[in-house]
Amino acid sequence: MWFPGWRLRRPDAPPGEPCQVVGDGVVLAANSPAAAAGVAVGMQRRQAETLCPAVVTLAADPGAEAAAFEAVAAAVEDLVPRVEVVAPGLLFVPVAGAVGYYGGEGPLVARVAAAVEAAGGPGARLGLADGPFAARLAAESATAGLVIVPDTRAFLAGLEVAVLNREEMAATLRWLGISTLGALAALPREAVASRFGSAGLEAHRLASGEDREAQPRPLPEDLVVEERFDPPLDDLEQAAFATRALAHRLIQGLGPWGGAPHRVVVEAESASGLVRSRTWRSADPFGEAEVAERVRWQLRAWVESGGVPGGLAVLRLAPADRSDRGRQLHLGDDAASELEAARALARAQALVGPEAVLAARPQGGRHPGERVLWHRWGDPAPAPERDPRAPWPGHLPGPSPALVPPEPRLLEVEWDEGLPERVRLGSRWEPVLAWAGPWRHTGRWWMGEGAADRYQVVTSVGAFLFEVRDGACYLVAVYD
Numbered sequence: 166m167w168f169p170g171w172r173l174r175r176p177d178a179p180p181g182e183p184c185q186v187v188g189d190g191v192v193l194a195a196n197s198p199a200a201a202a203g204v205a206v207g208m209q210r211r212q213a214e215t216l217c218p219a220v221v222t223l224a225a226d227p228g229a230e231a232a233a234f235e236a237v238a239a240a241v242e243d244l245v246p247r248v249e250v251v252a253p254g255l256l257f258v259p260v261a262g263a264v265g266y267y268g269g270e271g272p273l274v275a276r277v278a279a280a281v282e283a284a285g286g287p288g289a290r291l292g293l294a295d296g297p298f299a300a301r302l303a304a305e306s307a308t309a310g311l312v313i314v315p316d317t318r319a320f321l322a323g324l325e326v327a328v329l330n331r332e333e334m335a336a337t338l339r340w341l342g343i344s345t346l347g348a349l350a351a352l353p354r355e356a357v358a359s360r361f362g363s364a365g366l367e368a369h370r371l372a373s374g375e376d377r378e379a380q381p382r383p384l385p386e387d388l389v390v391e392e393r394f395d396p397p398l399d400d401l402e403q404a405a406f407a408t409r410a411l412a413h414r415l416i417q418g419l420g421p422w423g424g425a426p427h428r429v430v431v432e433a434e435s436a437s438g439l440v441r442s443r444t445w446r447s448a449d450p451f452g453e454a455e456v457a458e459r460v461r462w463q464l465r466a467w468v469e470s471g472g473v474p475g476g477l478a479v480l481r482l483a484p485a486d487r488s489d490r491g492r493q494l495h496l497g498d499d500a501a502s503e504l505e506a507a508r509a510l511a512r513a514q515a516l517v518g519p520e521a522v523l524a525a526r527p528q529g530g531r532h533p534g535e536r537v538l539w540h541r542w543g544d545p546a547p548a549p550e551r552d553p554r555a556p557w558p559g560h561l562p563g564p565s566p567a568l569v570p571p572e573p574r575l576l577e578v579e580w581d582e583g584l585p586e587r588v589r590l591g592s593r594w595e596p597v598l599a600w601a602g603p604w605r606h607t608g609r610w611w612m613g614e615g616a617a618d619r620y621q622v623v624t625s626v627g628a629f630l631f632e633v634r635d636g637a638c639y640l641v642a643v644y645d
Contacts, residue, residue, distance in 0.1 A: 166241065166281070167290045167304040170194060171254025172230060175223070183217050185210075188225035189548050195220075211552075224548070227253065231462035232469045238443065240284035244276055249428060249446035253462075257297045257446060274311050294320065296376030297446070302328060318374035322347025329368050334361055346372035389483040390414045397436040397476030401468060404477055405461045406519050409543050412456035415482050426451050426484035431463045436475030441467055456482070458545065510542055519543075527553045531560040531606070533630070533642045534569045561604060561619065566630055566642030573639035576631050585622050588629065595624040606632065 168174075172186040172194035183199035185192050187210045195204040195213070202217035214220060230253035238256060242248040244267075249257040260273060267273040274291060281289050292303025294314035299321060303312040314320040324346050326335045343349050349357070350372040358366040370376075392411050398404050419426070429451055432442045445459040460482065467473050513522050522542045528549035530536045538549055577589035587594045601621045608614025617634035619641070628644035 166256050166258065166277070167292070167301065168237075168254040168288055169290065170196065170288070171234065172225065174233065175226075175229070177223060179221055183220040184223065185213055185220050186223050186225050187213075187548075190552075193225055227458075228462050228465045230254070232466040235463075235466035235470055236284045237281055237289075240280040241277055244280055245273075247444060249444045251297075251446050255301070257300065260293070270311075270313060278310075295374060298371050298376055299374065318350070321372060321374055322350065329371065331364060331368065334364060334368060337361075350374075388415070388418050389481060390418065391479060391481035393479050394477055397478045399476040401461075401465060404464050404468075404480070405457075407480060408460040408464070409453075409457045411480060411482055412453050412460065415456060415484060416451075416453040419484060426456075428484075429456055429459065430483040431460050432479075432481040432483070433464065433467060433473060433477055434479035434481070435473045436478045439472070439474060441472050454543070454545070457543065529553045529555045529557055531557055533561065533566050534571075536560075536565070537569075559604075559606070561621075561630070564644065567645035568643040570640065570642075573632070573641050576629075576638045576640040578631065578633075578638045585620055588622060588624055590624070590626060595626055597622045597624060599623040603633070608634075 173184060173196050178184050183202055184196045185199050185204055186194040190210050192204060192206055192208045192210060192213050195206060199217055199220050204213045204217050204220060210222065214222065234253040238248050238250055241256065241258060245258045245260060245263045247259055251257065263273050264270055267276060270293060278289065290304045290307040291311040292300045292307060293311065294300040294303045295317040299314060299317045302324065303314050303320065306312055322345060326338045326344060326346060326349060329335060338349060343352070349369060354366065354369050357369045361368070390411055392407055398407070427450055428444055428446045430442060430444050432440065434440045443463050445463070447455065510522055519541050523539045524542045524546070525537045525539055526546050526549065528536060528538045529551035538547065540547055578585050579587040579594070585597045585600050587596050600623070603618035603620055606617045606619055608616055615634055617632040619630060619632045621628065621630050629640060630642040631638050631640050
């Protein structure tokens with residue numbers, strides 16, 4: 166079941182106007198007026214706004230989207246158990262047993278469609294095929310209602326290789342004259358695996374109508390992880406912190422077996438004894454960050470729908486549909502060091518709190534303090550407030566400073582005919598060995614900021630960036 170415009174089903178989306186949803190600078194969804202102007206999913210935000218200057222841009226909010234989608238998932242689950250949520254707006258349902266129970270595919274689809282519409286989710290497209298890959302493509306090909314695929318391999322044969330979502334592989338296949346999945350499936354599997362590796366092997370299986378195969382060796386069943394809370398948690402921030410630790414335990418437990426789950430069953434038990442369960446699915450094996458993210462979304466959906474009365478007493482995660490194929494490391498990868506670093510950061514976060522362990526990503530700006538965007542380690546990195554690829558005329562030349570104090574500090578500088586001569590560091594005066602500047606910095610006059618002159622100076626004990634404004638000198642940054 167697929168809802169093409171689910172990301173745009175939000176109260177702040179203006180009806181009848183061009184509108185797009187953007188995440189990490191990329192268009193994730195666009196309504197019909199925006200699409201008519203040339204806006205397409207996957208396009209860069211700047212390109213989309215150039216094509217359609219009147220488009221209204223909304224920031225993606227996966228948590229809110231998951232919370233809104235919970236009612237639809239619950240309505241389907243009332244009819245068919247084991248609903249697998251891939252993302253808000255897309256879910257898979259195994260219907261082999263349900264078709265017999267409800268008397269055929271037609272009655273089942275009619276019941277599901279009616280339940281979804283009653284839950285506030287009209288506009289669903291349904292695809293029925295062997296395996297999630299073909300079912301998703303069938304749903305995308307449905308203009309409305311249901312598309313039933315009687316022969317999965319024949320259905321896939323006429324589709325473009327672009328549906329594999331591997332641009333580099335698709336480009337190479339086209340160059341070789343292989344433009345459809347049918348032509349790809351006709352190639353010897355060994356030859357495709359030799360040319361493209363594990364990615365080519367998976368692509369050939371999908372093109373042949375085969376979804377993920379059975380596990381080559383059994384994995385242990387006692388890998389469920391859970392956490393009990395006394396007193397029960399009623400704060401989403403506390404619950405989000407607990408999900409990271411639980412996701413770490415889940416993935417770590419699978420590590421010795423070289424396995425990773427394609428599905429994770431999230432189970433929450435409230436203080437009143439109510440147990441809620443939901444399955445999240447991914448085409449690729451889940452990692453620790455992906456598991457924590459999905460669990461946070463699901464908890465938010467349950468809390469906002471009143472589904473955890475009295476607070477969260479038990480949170481349980483169970484891996485399902487596991488794969489022990491592992492992953493091919495790059496030559497320079499050091500998995501052991503990455504794991505040790507993650508453990509150390511998780512322990513530090515537990516000791517000093519989640520707000521005290523931060524990660525950084527670059528963003529645009531003219532001032533050194535503006536060019537870094539901080540966020541909590543383990544959380545998804547937010548989109549930069551300013552484009553780091555923009556030219557930013559007037560910014561300081563490199564190298565960038567290593568330390569930027571939160572607020573500029575007073576600095577004593579001795580001048581000789583307008584040139585910096587000495588700098589006072591603590592109780593000592595250090596002679597300036599070299600200097601550069603001044604660079605004129607025009608402040609934000611509309612906010613009452615004045616202009617300042619910036620200088621870079623080098624002394625025997627270090628290099629510094631300071632600025633002169635209102636007759637005083639202020640330390641702005643320190644170079645390593």
